[in-house]
Amino acid sequence: MPPSPVVAAHGLCMDYGAGELRSRVLHDLDLRVAAGEFVVILGRSGSGKSTLLHLLGAMERATAGSLTVGDTDLVALDEEARARFRRRSVGFVFQAYNLLPTLNAQENLLLPLQLNGIPDDGRSARLLERLGLQGKATRYADELSGGEQQRVAVARALVHDPLLVLADEPTGNLDEEAAGSVLDLFVELVRESGRTLIMATHSTETCARADRVLRLDHGHLVDA
C-alpha cells in the first residue's frame, strides 16, 4: 500500500474577482505529493504558481475542489483555523524574504518556535550556523545582504519542522552565485530533515535537483 500523500488536491479551482470581473486562475487541478518529495512547479508569470502555493500554504481558500495537507482538509478551515495550520504545518520562503524587520535574525527563527510552544534546544543557533550566518544572529534585516536575508528566511521556514515547506521563487531576487549557494543549502537541509518541499521557480538548475517537475500553464497543471 503506497504511503498516504502529504498533499492531495482534487478538482482544485481558484477564482479572483466577482461578477463580470471574475477570472479563474487555477482550473481543476489534481495533485498528489508524497512525504519527503521535492516538487518543482514551473510556469510563466501569471500561470498560477504563486496562487497554488498560497492555497497549499493555507493563505487563501480554494474556490472549488478539495485540498488536504497531511490530515487537514484546508477547504473546510476558517481563517483562524488556517492561521493555526500555517503556524504548525507550513514553512514558507518568499521571493521578497519577508523577514520581520523589527526582529533580528535569531528572533525571526525563535518566533515560529514560540508560536508553536517548542523550546529552542539550540536548533536556531545550529540552523544559523549551517546556513553560514554565525555571528549574524543579532543582525536585523536591513543589516543583512539579500542572500543572507534569504538564508534566514530558509532557516525560519524549517526551524519548527513543518509538514510542508513551500518556496515561491526563493532565489528570484538573488544573483546567480548567491542563488546557487542558498538553493544548495535549502535543498540539503530539506532532504536531511525528510520534509516535503514544493517550490515555484524559473530555475532549470533547480529542476535538476527535484524529484518531480510539474508545469502550470494558464492555470492547468501538466507534467513537465
Next chain:
Amino acid sequence: MNLLLLRATARHLIHHPWQLGLALLGIALGVAVVCAVQLTQASARQALQYAQRSLVGPSTHRIEAAEGTLDEQAFAALAQQWPQLSFMPGVSGDVMLADAPSQRLQVIGVDPLTASGTADARLGPGFDLLRFLDTPGAALLNADTAARLGVVHEARLRVRGDDGPVEVTIVGIAPAARDGGPADDMLVMDIASAQELLGMAGHLGAIEVALPAGLRAADLRASLPVGWRLVSNATRLGAAREMTRAFDVNLTALSLLALLVGMFLIYNTSSFLVLQRQPLFARLRALGVSRRELLVALLSEAAVLGLLGCLAGLAIGRGIAGLLLAHVARTINDLYYRAAITEVATSPALLAGIAGLGLAATLAAALPPMLAATRVSVMRVARPGPGIERTPVHGALLVRLAGAAWAVAALLLALPTRALVPGFAALFACLLGAACLVPWLLTRSARALARRPALAPTTLLALRALSMHGQRAGLAAAALMVACATGIAITVMVASFRVSVADWLSTLLRADVYVSLTTRAHDDSRRLATFRRHIDTLPEVAATSAVVRTTARTAAGPISLLAYDLPAAARPGFRFIAGEAAAVWAAWDEDTVMITEPYAWRHGLAPGDSVAIDTAAGPVAFRISAVYRDYASERGSVAMSHRTYLRHFPPRDDAGLGVYAAPGVGAARLEQALRAAMGPAADLRLQSNASLRALSLAVFDQTFAVTDLLRLLALGVAFVGIVSALLAQQMERLTDYALMRALGFRRDELLRVVLSQTLAAGAVAATLAVPVGLVLAVLLIDVINVRSFGWTMNMHVPWTRVLTAWGSAIAAALLAAALPAWRAVHQAPASILRND
C-alpha cells in the same frame, strides 16, 4: 502573552521615536487637561473642608443669626439655660497685612478655654493656653501660612483692622491644614482680641455647639432667641459644595472636551501605526499568529503607551493645576465661598482615577485601528504592492453617524429636564456629529475640485491625495474643527455674557456715586442711614436710593432679600423679563416682591405666584409682581420695597446708597461734596458709576480667565493632533513623493503639493467651525447657562474674534504642515524607492 510577538510589534515604535513621542504627547496632553481641572476642583473642595473644619472646630451644629451678628448677652442667657452643652462662641472677619494690603487673612476668634478643653484642632497639639491668654493680641497661624509670610514663633505681625494698623503676636505655629491645623491664611485669636480687631465688641459671628447623643436639635432650636437659627455642619458643607456644582460641571465639561480632542489624536496615531505596520502584521499572520494574539499584542502595546502617556499627563496636569489654581481660587472666593485655596490636592485615589480614565480613553480610541490591524490580509505578504493602502472615507456611513449624533442631541434637548449633564451630552453629540462630516466634506470638495479642467499638476496631485487618502487628512481636519468650533462657541458665549452684563450694569447703575461701608460699623448700626439723611440736604444731591441686604427664611431655605428705597430715577434700572413695569411700580409698596431671573428659574416661579417668607409674625405670602434680569447672584434674590420690608422685618442699616447728582453737577463735584460730608472718619467707600462698572467687569473677566486658559489648552492638543496627522499622512506618502521627485518635480513644486493639501484641510475645518461654533454658542447660552445659573442673555457675535479664530485655525494647519513638508522635500528619493 507572547513577549517576542509584543517585541516584534513594539520595536517599530522604538525605531520611530517621533511617532512614539507624538502618540505619548497626545495621550499626555488630553490627560493633563483633565488632571489639571480635577486636581484644581479637588483642591478647592479640600480647601473648603479645611476652612469649614477651622471654622466649626469639633462642633456638630452652628447657631447663627438670620441677619448679621448674635448679641453676646443673649448668648450668656442661652448658655445658662443649657449648662450641659459646650458652646464655642466665635467671630470671624477679614483683615489685611499692613505692609502688604493685597494679602488678606481671615481672623477667627475662639474661646481658648472651651476650645483647648475640647482638643480643638485649630489650636494645634502644642497649644500654650497661658501664653495665649497672657499675651495681648496673641494669634496662631498654620505652618504653611507662617512659612509663606516668613513669620516665626513670637514674631509680630502688623495687620490692618477696623481702627487702623494693629500688631498681633504669633504665640504658636499650628500644624498645616492637611495635618489637621487651621486653614491657610487664617489667624486664630482669642475671641476678645478678635472682636476688638474686627470692631465687633459685644457681638458674636456664630456659636459652635457639639450636641451630645440623645439631645434633639429641635429642642435647642426651640429655645433660641428670635432671629437665631441652628444649622447642622453637614448641611452647611453640602450647601457650599452645591453652590459650586454648576461651576464644577462646566470646568469638567471643558476638560473632557480636551480629552475628546486627545482621543482624536490617539485614534489618528494608532491608525497610522497600524497602517504603517500592515506588512509586519501580514507576515505575522502568514506565520500563523491568530487575530486574537495580534490584538492582545497591540492592545498591550496601547496599554503600555497609555500608561506612560498618563503618567506624563499627570505630571503635566499637576503643573497646569498650579496655574489654574490662582484663577479658580479667585473665582470661588469672589462668587461662592471664602477659602484659601493655596495648594494642589494630590490624593493617590484621584490620580489613579484620572490615570484610569486616560487609559480607558486611550484603549477606546486605539481599539478600532487595532481591530483593523487584525483584519490585514495575509496576502499582503505575497503581493506587497504599494507600501500604504488607500484610506478612503466611508461617506455614507459618516453622514449616517452625523445624523444619528444630531438625532441624539435633539432627543436630549427635548427631554423635560433641567439637568446639566444631558445638556452637555447634547452639546457633545452635536459637536461629534459635525466632526463626522468633516472627512466626508473634505474628500467631496477635493473630488469636485479635482474634476475642474486645466488644473496645475501640483494642485491636481494635492486634491487627488485628499480624495484618496481622505481619512487621515479628514481626521486631522475634524480635530481642528472641534477645537476651533469650541473656541468660537466659548468666545461667543463669553462675549454675549459680557455684553449682557455690561448692558445690565449700565441700565441698573443709574446713580452717579455709590456709597458703602468700608468695615462693619457695629458701633454705629445706622451709619449709612444717618449719612443719607445728611446728604439729602446737600444742594449737589438730587436724590438718593438705598438698599437693605439681608437673609430671610422660607420653607425652601434661606433667601437673599433686598429692600429698595428707590427714587423715580432709579426705577428704569430694572429690566423686567416677566411682568408689566407700570403694574409693578403701582403695587410696589403693597406686599409685592420682584424676583430675579435665577430665583424664578430655580424655584419655577412667575408673576402671580407668591413667595412665603418667615417674618416675626410667622410666614407671610408675598405676591410676585415681576421677574427681573440680574447677574449679581446665580442663587437669585427677592426684592421688595423698603416700606414693605419695614412692615414685616426689623429695621436694619442700609447696605449701600446710590446718590444722584443735581442737574448741572458732575460726578466729580458730587463725590467731592460727599467726601466733605463724610468728615474725617473716612469709614465709607465712595465709588463713581464708571469705576463700579469697571470693577464689576474686571471681576467678570477674572471669572472667565480660567475658561480662556482651558480653551487654549484644547487648541494646543488639537494642534499637536494636526501635526501628528499630517506627519502620518506625509510618511504614508513618502514613496509617492520620492516618485514625484524621481519624475523631476522641483522641491518648491513638491512643497506646494504638501501645503495645498494642508491648506485645503485647514480651510474646510475652519469654515465648518464657524457655523458649528455658532450653533454650540446658542446651546451654551440658551441651555447650559440657563441650566447652570438661570441666566438668559442676548447673543452677541464678536465677528472680529470669530474671524481671528477662523484665520488662526488655517494658520495652525499651515504651521503644523511645516515639519512634514520639510521631511517630504528633503528625503532621498532613491533610498525610499529602493526600500519599497
